[in-house]
Amino acid sequence: MKRLILLVSMCLLCFGVGLSWAAEHEVASSIGSTEVGHEVKAGGTHQAIHEKAALAEHGEAEHEGHVDIGELLPLWSCIPFAGILLSIALFPLFAPRFWHHHYGKVAAFWALVLAIPFVMTYKHAAVHEILHIYITDYFPFIILLWSLFTVAGGIYLRGTLVGTPLNNTIMLGIGTGLASWMGTTGAAMLMIRPFLRANKNRKYRTFMVCFFIFLIANIGGALTPLGDPPLFLGFLHGVPFFWTFKILPHMLFVIGCLLTIYFIMDLYYYKKEGVQPYTGEKEPLKLEGWYNFFFLAGIVAAVLMSGLVKWGEVKIFGIPRTIQDLVRDGILILMGILSLIVTPSEVREGNEFSWAPIEEVAYLFAGIFMTMIPCLAILKAGEEGAAAPLIRAVKEPAHYFWITGALSSFLDNAPTYLTFFTSALGKFYAGLPEPMAVKKLLAEHPVYLEAISAGAVFFGANTYIGNAPNFMVRSIAEEAGTPMPSFFGYIFKYSLVFLIPMFILVTLIFYH
Amino acid sequence: MAIRKVLFATKFRELSFDALNALLELKEAGLEEVILLHVIEREKVAYVPYGGYLKEEEERLKEIAKVKFEEWQEYLGNKGIRAKAKVLVGHPVPKILAMAEEEDVDVIVAGRKKRRPLERYVGSNMMDLLQHSKRPVLVFKYMWCDMEGEREFCVLNQKFCEHVLIATDWSEPAERALGFVNNLQGALEKITLVHVVSEDLDKTSLENRASEAKKRLGALCEDFKQRGLEADYSINVGKPVQEILRVVQESNANMVLMGTTGKGRWRALWLGSVSQRVAELSPVPVLLVP
Known part of the structure; x- marks a missing residue:
């Protein structure tokens, strides 16, 4: 009953906010310009205005729409975004059964709370923004996740693995290495069951799974856009494929430290448990569905290709998309389908493969992408937008590292990354079209994007809700009988103890 | 040769018990034992989005199945048939196949919900089971519904061996x-x-x-x-x-x-x-x- 009252109150509050917003802007639009996308900006530097005028002549005027809306939108238009992210953070904690059955409706609710007044107020400009984010961000994002998830789910490591400290450390190292190339989700799904099988006779397994989440489900994915969803969003917004190699030193430092700590801990517990050497019959190790690595290579090649070639543009519902991006998405879907066709069902059954996790991500992110439109627009407007105080307050790379990271810990790291990536663009290049602003940011202030990228990927390990594979790993481990800490137990016993000191060191070494 | 042991996999849909009851006809063909199996689909308790695993929900669902099975076991016992009940979590088909091997059953029985004219295809779980089973599978349709002109009619298959x-x-x-x-x-x-x-x-x-x-x-x-x-x-x-x-x-x-x-x-x-x-x-x- 309490949940129902809470839900109804939230609905009323949000619809109230939505209606007042719609009413306010109806008045504003009746007084001022009727076409929001073509209003003259009050702020902005002369240089930016000149550059935009020059670009408009080259047919890039449609990018102006983003900036205009961002300058007009109030900060509270981000309430649906906060609402959906808080729902993701709080419902699994306080109403897990309700959430498990109704998360799709919750996501749809927040999406509609944003979409209805947004479209009523800004009409064509709003429809354009919505189509833009789905066509250029959401669908490529989901297609990549789906293809990596499908292909990785077709690889199964069969055989006897013995969970000694050395073997475990090697397994964690291999999984961490794979994560950047098959996605943190793919690598986590590939490795978690063999890892749990290898350690089923061990008494202390909880710390092992926590380090698995740190390394394979998060930090290992920092190297390429395939590794972690935030980096792929960066790639979609113009960050070159290999640019993220810039955070290799940060990544190696953290991985090296964590693996060393893990090995010492595992050795300590191994001796404490007095584990007897394995004497049972050993089934030789066999990688079933190994040919899926070829499909994985196809995915890498397709993503790389889309960043290297330029084959022109087509418009889908008025939204420009490059042909190479469409070809990439087609190849990704093809790789997934081929994997489904050629991989025997026994291999996926061995992996206990399920579509549920990817379906959940698809539903939730459909809502997230819708609700994040105002936030991105406001942040892109830089100091001309409603988030000017935040833009001014976040100055140094270390600030970006920690604020992106702190929010990535509790909100999903992909939208958080995009939010602060956009914020950095707004800070330095407010008013510039995105492609130009991204190029300038990478050339003139790369350390800011390094900090945002590292913050989004690394800090995703801080909580169960920081990154999608975290909850999948937790779920599989608990099902297999490994006791896992509670939400806060994980933070206080593991993240604060092992990760936060590591991130302080990263700050001191790389961003000081 | 006889059918001494069958695996009866059920989702506790309506008429499941009637289907089980109809199976008693096999007693005349030598039926001695029924393995009752209910598989809780993993998605019902696992992969809570950004959550984890609903252990309490798993225990609750297991308890519900256990209570239902106890009643069925008692009924079968009264009819002179031994019955063993199993409740597992996972994908239904691999679990059913593994249980069939483990218990060395003679036939796998999978219930089929009553058929509506628009339901043209057997569920994918049933199709998977038929494709992968190394043991005989009885697709049991206790009730069959079809259209005769504009009128829907249903037939009960209470006898199936005669x-x-x-x-x-x-x-x-x-x-x-x-x-x-x-x-x-x-x-x-x-x-x-x-x-x-x-x-x-x-x-x-x-x-x-x-x-x-x-x-x-x-x-x-x-x-x-x-x-x-x-x-x-x-x-x-x-x-x-x-x-x-x-x-x-x-x-x-x-x-x-x-x-x-x-x-x-x-x-x-x-x-x-x-x-x-x-x-x-x-x-x-x-x-x-x-």
Whole structure:
């Protein structure tokens, strides 16, 4: 009953906010310009205005729409975004059964709370923004996740693995290495069951799974856009494929430290448990569905290709998309389908493969992408937008590292990354079209994007809700009988103890 | 040979208990033990988005299944049948197959919810089970519903062993199905044998095939009659699935018994599998022997 009252109150509050917003802007639009996308900006530097005028002549005027809306939108238009992210953070904690059955409706609710007044107020400009984010961000994002998830789910490591400290450390190292190339989700799904099988006779397994989440489900994915969803969003917004190699030193430092700590801990517990050497019959190790690595290579090649070639543009519902991006998405879907066709069902059954996790991500992110439109627009407007105080307050790379990271810990790291990536663009290049602003940011202030990228990927390990594979790993481990800490137990016993000191060191070494 | 042990997999849909009750007919064929299995689909308790695993929910669902099974076990016990209950979490098909191997059952019985005209296909779980099982699978359709003009009618298949239709194309799987008849001895009273000749053959080939089929089916009928069973046969020309289903209706058979080649999912989709199509569309239970 309490949940129902809470839900109804939230609905009323949000619809109230939505209606007042719609009413306010109806008045504003009746007084001022009727076409929001073509209003003259009050702020902005002369240089930016000149550059935009020059670009408009080259047919890039449609990018102006983003900036205009961002300058007009109030900060509270981000309430649906906060609402959906808080729902993701709080419902699994306080109403897990309700959430498990109704998360799709919750996501749809927040999406509609944003979409209805947004479209009523800004009409064509709003429809354009919505189509833009789905066509250029959401669908490529989901297609990549789906293809990596499908292909990785077709690889199964069969055989006897013995969970000694050395073997475990090697397994964690291999999984961490794979994560950047098959996605943190793919690598986590590939490795978690063999890892749990290898350690089923061990008494202390909880710390092992926590380090698995740190390394394979998060930090290992920092190297390429395939590794972690935030980096792929960066790639979609113009960050070159290999640019993220810039955070290799940060990544190696953290991985090296964590693996060393893990090995010492595992050795300590191994001796404490007095584990007897394995004497049972050993089934030789066999990688079933190994040919899926070829499909994985196809995915890498397709993503790389889309960043290297330029084959022109087509418009889908008025939204420009490059042909190479469409070809990439087609190849990704093809790789997934081929994997489904050629991989025997026994291999996926061995992996206990399920579509549920990817379906959940698809539903939730459909809502997230819708609700994040105002936030991105406001942040892109830089100091001309409603988030000017935040833009001014976040100055140094270390600030970006920690604020992106702190929010990535509790909100999903992909939208958080995009939010602060956009914020950095707004800070330095407010008013510039995105492609130009991204190029300038990478050339003139790369350390800011390094900090945002590292913050989004690394800090995703801080909580169960920081990154999608975290909850999948937790779920599989608990099902297999490994006791896992509670939400806060994980933070206080593991993240604060092992990760936060590591991130302080990263700050001191790389961003000081 | 007899059917001594069956695995009864259930989702506790309506009429599940009635289906189980109808299975008692197999007692006359030697049934001694029923393994009751309920698989809680993993998605119901695992992968809570950004959460984890609903341990309490798993325990609650297990308890519900346990309570239901206790009642069923008591009922079967009163009928002189031993019953063991298992509740597992996972994907239903692999769990059913693994349990069938572990318990070394003679037949897997999977209930089928009542069929509506628009439900043209058997659920994918059933299809997977038919494709992967190395043991006979009885697709049990306790209730069959169809449309007659604008009126919907439903039929209860309370008896399924008395009159069995066996479709044969003289292949190895069909021979296995014929051999399986021995396992039904005791419960079985009548057999109708069906052979379908392709309509694409020329006149001479068609006559030859029909003549050969008549001879072979006649011999089989004699053999069954000597074993004390009533037997007849039907030779039809046309498409196998349609003809078999037509004979099922005309002969009032209670069950279809067929061999299956166990074509893979893609092959079955591409080439079609007569046995799986019959299992989908038949108004009576279908027992497929791999």
